[in-house]
Amino acid sequence: MIRKKVDTVAEALEGIQSGMTLMLGGFGLCGIPENLIKALAASSYKNFCCISANVGVDDFGLGLLFGTQKVKKMIGSYVGENQEFERQMLSAEIEVILTPMGTLAEKCRAAQMGIPAFYTPAGYGTEVAQTKEIREFNGKNHLLETAFASDFSLVKAWKGDEAGNLIFKGTARNFNPLMCGASKITVAEVEELVPVGSLDPNQIHTPGIFVDRIFQGDHYEKRIERRTVQNT
Amino acid sequence: MIRKKVDTVAEALEGIQSGMTLMLGGFGLCGIPENLIKALAASSYKNFCCISANVGVDDFGLGLLFGTQKVKKMIGSYVGENQEFERQMLSAEIEVILTPMGTLAEKCRAAQMGIPAFYTPAGYGTEVAQTKEIREFNGKNHLLETAFASDFSLVKAWKGDEAGNLIFKGTARNFNPLMCGASKITVAEVEELVPVGSLDPNQIHTPGIFVDRIFQGDHYEKRIERRTVQNT
Amino acid sequence: MALTKNQIAKRIAQELKSGDYVNLGIGIPTLVANYVPEGIEVEFQSENGILGMGPFPKAGEEDPDLINAGKQTITPLPGASYFDTALSFGMIRGKHIDLTVLGAMEVSDQGDIANWKIPGKLVKGMGGAMDLVASSENIIVAMMHTNPKGESKLRSACSLPLTGVRCVKRIVTNLAVLDITSDGFLVKEKAPATEISQIVKATEGSLIVPDYVPVMKLD
């Protein structure tokens, strides 16, 4: 069995450098690699290009990287809900590339799976299509979209083992499994690192081959962005 | 909740017609829709185009469809191990299109996922590439491969519920999840049809939206093609 | 009397058919889930990765690992499933979602939709909207007939950056139900106590008004 466990966040992030492209799992504040983001925000590295669905809120999630001005380019899909990000975007301190969410997900998967490019109808006829090749299949126009190329994937899972196998929980799964193995190095933090052999091979969402380093995170805050409850 | 349960194999196959294109899950004799194949073999329909990884053995699996001369075209990847199929192929009674196994899997997924086409390096420089568009990405040549178009997907799962949710077992998963929702109609037979709500939403391999009809199969033979044991 | 947002949602809920898988956008569309007619079995998908989405949780039962695409806490119904976002958009792109309901800033009389960007103002991003409108077979727009400035949102051409082209099938506004036809917006129903002249005045794009326009039934 190939072991992927590292003991510290520092070890998990070894090799990271300013200017690198990072994929960050999570959707909003749900399923985000809290420990890794905090460590990046506290680090001396900067000028990252970040690929992530959203940008967190001002004081949590990916927002911690904007608050510490670590990001020079953001590739995402929906970037509301973070005022500091807004400010940096409007003042052109940060470059922003907006991508349809399904295309974003599939571009991550393509990188993971060695598919260099694929066609999708999303964005045809919009400004997203302006720089893209258009091609008709089955009477419908599609855009050519290419796989992302990135240096580090930072993801969060619910359970994992030392072989790097991951299981996600609920909608905290989101982009996380698609980013595993989609960068040169994939780091996974998990809420619970379990002994090898205790995960049912049939229930593993992401096989360990897609994960290079795994560690048990701590102090998970798991903040809720929009607590919404039934009227009673 | 949307219910997909049907009570009989006949109901499950309603609408099937001679000349249709069928996707059949399974790899060799592992994870094959035994009940559906038997019903097709016993039916009056014929001239099917079948998409499946392999062709079974003479008297079991997909072989039952060749034995009853139901197939006029076979799209597969590895077609050894079936003598009647060999005979029909060599005598040109049947048209055979051989496809790299990973490309076959991805063409199924593409159909399921609404990706009309994608690029893959598999087969570049070989006769598989002869009729394909070639394109370079990242200094490497790739073939353009398109999604399959088919009428019925016939798959087999381990457990399923009336909402059509499926869980597969071991390597019997193989092509089955990729074919769900990849045809106009998807029929799933399961070893165990469980009450809705008894499957953990986190462990479902194929959400019910990809399945149109589900039924509990019976008399599963689950024949082993190459029983191989340790020397002791 | 123009419809309230809840009444728009209620009217749209009448479009639901048993067996429909439905994706509801943020805003008025979200309210549609509250008005599923008796005896109609549908399942709601949220594009971040759940099928079989149920009501909001009871206070104290919120799970941070269970949210919808609007980042609200949710609950699963029996038969629900969770999946990654690529599979989720596979459901959308692969035309497995039967009905998409979303809001819009503008819709053209050819069915183009603009709902993601106002140049010069803050851009929040398209999220899943471009994927949804590019692939859904049945798209209903839920919106007010005019914007806060009183300008028509039903136009001969969208003035804002597009989300998708020739994709909207039907619009339900506070004033009317309209279908997109080759000749423009066809008035199918009007809101209670609403004059056709109000609808005409509030519509900038080509409008077809049949001789008889029934009043929406909301109860």
Add this chain to the structure above:
Amino acid sequence: MALTKNQIAKRIAQELKSGDYVNLGIGIPTLVANYVPEGIEVEFQSENGILGMGPFPKAGEEDPDLINAGKQTITPLPGASYFDTALSFGMIRGKHIDLTVLGAMEVSDQGDIANWKIPGKLVKGMGGAMDLVASSENIIVAMMHTNPKGESKLRSACSLPLTGVRCVKRIVTNLAVLDITSDGFLVKEKAPATEISQIVKATEGSLIVPDYVPVMKLD
């Protein structure tokens, strides 16, 4: 004395490095799993959908739902996982597999490989071989140096339909270990009690023989 098939497998097993994910083809390659050196931790993938493949089951413990790509019954090791065939080939295409070992009918001195089809004879299909050779960074071919007719399988150009082009890195035959270089087959090691002249005679393609060729170590 030329190597047996088991000895070829044993020599190839020396190429395994700790941390390698390995895909073994049918035939001699399958035997490699029997010779993993002490202290080397590798995991075997089978492309139908398992990572962490272990030994064949004990008699009576065969599970029809657990087979490898050669359709043989197998067992999982601790840390194993099962997945669909698209994810499996994603591992291969995405270059997550570190080493691929497969058999061949012919290899050219530029690293082309032919291993799936003999025109006019029965065609069994390429299975996963074309995906594997198109994407693997490190491909070792395990084969006899000559075919049953005594013809060289190491050729200036493959006469049979190709499986992939310029992809093979190393060949281990019953006579030698050879690397593919820009100048052709470079003899790296020879089998015990084998003369260089035998290797020269059995090789049709460009062959580079260094002044000193060490003898393979097999124990």
